Amino acid sequence: MIYPWSLPGAAFHLGVDPLSAAFLFLVLVVGFCAGIYGEGYLSASSGHIAKAPARFFFATLVISMAFLVCARNAVLFLVCWEIMALSAFGLVSLEHQKEEVRKAGKLYLLCTHTGSLCLLTGFAFLWRNAGSFEFSAFLAAKPLSMFERASVFWLFLIGFGMKAGFWPLHIWLQEAHPAAPSHASAAMSGIMIEMGLYGLLRFFSILGPVSISASVFLMILGLFTAFFGILFASMQRDFKRLLAYSSIENIGIILAASGLGCYGISRGNPALSLLGFSAAILHTLNHGFFKSLMFLSAGSVYLATGTRDIESCGGLQKIMPGVSAFTAIGSLAICGLPPLNGFTGEWLLYCGFLQMGYRREIIFFSLAAAVLSLIGGLAVITFSKFYGLVFLGKARSESAQKAKDPSSLMLIPMGILASLCLGIGLFPGLATKAAFFAAADISRSTPLIFSAGLQKWSALLDAVGLMGAMVWLLSALLWSIKKTSLKKRPVAREMTWGCGFTAPTPRMQYTGSSYSMPATRIIDGPLVKKEFHSPNGYWPQSSSFHSRVPDPALDTWLPKLTTPLEGLIAWPKKIQRGKLQFYLLYAAAFLIVILLWKL
Amino acid sequence: MQELSQILLVLIALFSFYALGNSSLIGCIKIIALQGMCLGLLPLIIDRQGFGIQILLIAAGMFILKGVLIPRVLSYAIREVKIRREMEPLIGYNASLLIGVFLIGISFILASRLPLPENIRTSLLVPVSLSVLMMGMLMMIVRVKAVTQVIGYLMFENGIYLFGLAISYQAPWLIEMGVLLDVFVAVFIMGIVINHIARAFDSINTENLTNLGD
Structure with missing residues (x-):
């Protein structure tokens, strides 16, 4: 569809190809679920959040993203991009009465405008070369010179990376996501930051192959981002912050997969690049679903308990069965564990890493796979901590005791997202197909390679799904065996982590810090800021201990740069x-x- | 008539020059009135093919508005605020005269380089219009009293009018009248504003307005 537009160089040119379709599907599904949830959330928040701006900005956010992925004209693309960025700013600063929210909003605005500036400059380069703002003209234009290619690559990497949250451009993410209301953070984390990846993928398809060193750089950057994200996620106490860091992790994984795709192209191995890009797109879809589900659950917990601190929740499984079931599904998916959808994309990426036939690279790629599995392990720690502390055990605060399941207006969207997570995990074929079709254009694979790759990997993934189904059946079987065998015997109920004390209190339970300590002890030395005032003197007056985890990029390095x-x-x-x-x-x-x- | 229009143009430039070097506000207003009158006469003299009713109307409008009405408003404004002299210009009178000479030089250079249509009415029209424009700008820059700023603005506007005269033969007189009306309203409002500034700050130095900001 092309409609004329009075802006110079602009046309209202929309089009849908498989790549757009995959992202459009994601935008619409997550936007729909988060929007419906948002209605429930707004009415349950009893006036803390202004309703009219929340609805308005949410609608403009989703609409602008839907147009963004279909835009085929750079001016239209940039306009949608700005509308998206500004509506997200509106959502972040909805509760602007709070100082921290205002701070987060300002930081976000600065970051997004820096990114937009880079995008504008990048598009200016492309425009000068092609003489038009149409994407098709960019594709048809003569190849860029060396210098222009490098500048455009870096400008787009920074511009899109600022939105997606690659390290060290992620600084706004962990501040803005906790500040926004939950349905907004679900939309921001589930879809908005992935628009950065969409942009990057779109421009890989326009710009053509990047150099080998650049694609290796992308992989390393992606893996580092992922490692950094999950490491910091495992140390957080605020669960929305934890989820934000986990978004950084997943973005890193997707970036690494895209880097693998680029590597495949520049190596002249379209099968590998197809695998890499489809892994990226599949994981993007999956991340959109499970991350928005997790943010919606986090929002429900926040509404029910009034706190975002992991350490003051607990025992919610019994009183919030709906939310806790969905969160369990989301947590499993986010860890990338087999019977759920998080696994499929990561599995494709593992296959890509381990498929390398080249001698020299084999060390690098096996190391990359090892880092990926380390990330997966840390993710398991992080989310078992999140689920275990929030939903299991005994309530650690009074408000957590009085929590109850939210209205069905909020539960049903979560259910939809959870069933999508389950469904893709069990029947990955369809989603894989979508991802492969979307990746076909970027990877420049021939139809033959494409159909061979699609057949091979979707068959394998279907087998994985089948195994997943078997896992579910097996666990159901085991559970029923346990149930029937325990029926006749008396069962003593003790407090979780009661440690055999006769009169345990909730304060004796495991805390979040102690749970993640063994994992983070090795690395936390320079990362955790501890303020310890030890008691001294004969009559010690006051003593305190306080530890927090500042973000190194935001709190340590950024000031050095700004002075x-x-x-x-x-x-x-x-x-x-x-x-x-x-x-x-x-x-x-x-x-x-x-x-x-x-x- | 050619020589007469040249003489008028030189007079207009000299009036601007005089206003630059004059510290008396009343003097400045009188000068700007004279300049306005000259401007009003100019379209009558400059046209070789005689003149029609439109040009007469424009000339009359210019003459009355710029030569009589606007100076009246301005002198009313300063009578109200009881200020006679611009005491502390940012750049002294002699120095601004020197800069004025320099600007006239620049405007002659610019006019010689400017790509203009062939049959310009008189050779002096473009350089004089540019120099009047620049001197008006200079007046706005170097003076601090609100009244002198308004006078600078008027001079600036006169330069624009002259330039328009240079390039348009059949001046669309409706537009000209519209511009005249705009200028009159602007000066009218500024006259009132000057009074209010004087009442609020006990002086009409525009520097005081800076304090209104952050």
């Missing part, structure tokens, strides 16, 4: 006098100089 920048800005600031006469002088001097120069 010289401030010095740089101070000079032009002198021009800004605030007097009318000076501004007139500047305008006049500029005009005269331009006239003298150009005439």
Whole structure:
């Protein structure tokens, strides 16, 4: 569809190809579920959140993303991108009465505008080469020069990476997601940050192969982002922050998969690149579903208990059975465990890493697979901690005791997302097919390679799904055996982690920090800031211990970068006098100089 | 008539020059009135093929508005605020005269380079219009009193009018009248604003307005 548009170079040009279709499906499903949930959330939040702006910004966010993935004109793309970014800003700063929310909103706005600036410049490069803003013109134009290619690559990597949250551009993510209301963070984390990846994939397909070193760089960056994300996720106490860091992890995995795809192209191995890109797209779809599900559950828990602190929840499984069942599914999926959808994409990526036939790279790729499995392990720790502390055990605070399941308006969307997670896990064939079709264009594979790859991997994944079904059946069987065998015997109920004390209290339970300590002890030394005032003297007055995990990129390195920048800005600031006469002088001097120069 | 229009143009430039070097506000207003009157006469003289009713109307409008009405408003404004002289310009009178000379030089250079249509009415029209425009700008830049700013603005507008005269033969007179009306309203409002500034700050230095910001 093309409609003329009065902006120069712009046309309202929409089109759907498999790549757009995959993302459009994701946007619409997650947008629908999160939107319906949002209605329940808004009415349950009893006026803490202004309803009208929440609805408005949510609608513009979803609509702009739906148009974004279908845009075939760079100006339309950028306009949708900005609408998306600004509506997300509106959603982040909905509860602007709170200081931290305002801070997060400002940080987000700065980051997104930096990204947009890079995108604008990148598109300007493409436009200069093609002479038009149409994507088809970019494709048909003569190849870019070396320098232009490199600049466009970096500009798009930074521009899209800022939105997607690659390390170290992720700084806004863990601040903005907890600040937004939950259905908004579900939409932001489940779909908005993946728009960055969509943009990146779209431009891999337009720009053509990147160099081998660049694709290796993408893989390393992706794996590092993933490792960083999950490591920090495992140390968080605020569960929405935890989920935000976990989004960084998943984005990293997707980036690594895209890097593998690029590597396949530049190596002239379309089968590998097909595998890499489909792994990326499949994981994107899966991440969209399970991450939005997790944010919706987090929102339900937050509404029910009034806290986002893992350590003050607990025991919710008995009183919030619906939410806890869905969260269990989401947690399993997010860890990438087999019977659920999180596994399928990661499995394709593992296959891609381990399929390498080249001698020299085999060390690198086996290391990459090892890092990926380390990430998976940390994810299991993180989410067993999240689920275990929030839903199992005994309630650690009064508000957690009084929690109850939310209304069905909120439960049903979560159910839809959970059944999607389950469904893709059991029948991965359809989703795999979609991902392969979407990846076909980017990977530039011939129809022969494409159909061979599709057949091979969807058959294998179907087998995986079958095994998953068997796992479910087996566990159901075991559970029923346990149930029937315990029926006749008396069962003593003890407190979880009661450790055999006669009168255990909830405070004796495992805490989040202690749970993740063994895993993070090796690495936490420089990461965790501890403030310890030990009791001293004969009559110790006060003592305290406080530990927190600041984000190294945001809290440590960014200030070091901004201080010289401030010095740089101070000079032009002198021009800004605030007097009318000076501004007139500047305008006049500029005009005269331009006239003298150009005439 | 050619020589007469040249003389008028030189007069217009000299009036601007005079206003630059004059510290008396009343003097400036009188000068700007004279300049306005000259501008009003100019379309009558400059046209070789005689003049029609439209040009007469424009000329009359210019003459009355720029030569009589606007100076009236301005002198009313300064009578109200009881200020006679621009005491502390950012750049002194002699220095601004020197800069004015420099600007006239620049405008002659610019005019010689400017790609203009062939049959310009008189050779002096474009350089004079540019120099009046620049001197108006200079006046706005170097003076701090609100009244002198308005005078600078008027001078600037006169330059634009002259330039328009240079390039348009059949001046679309409705547009000209519209512009005149705009200028009159602007000056009217500024006259009132000057009064209010004077009442609020006890002076009409625009520097005080800076404090209104952050």
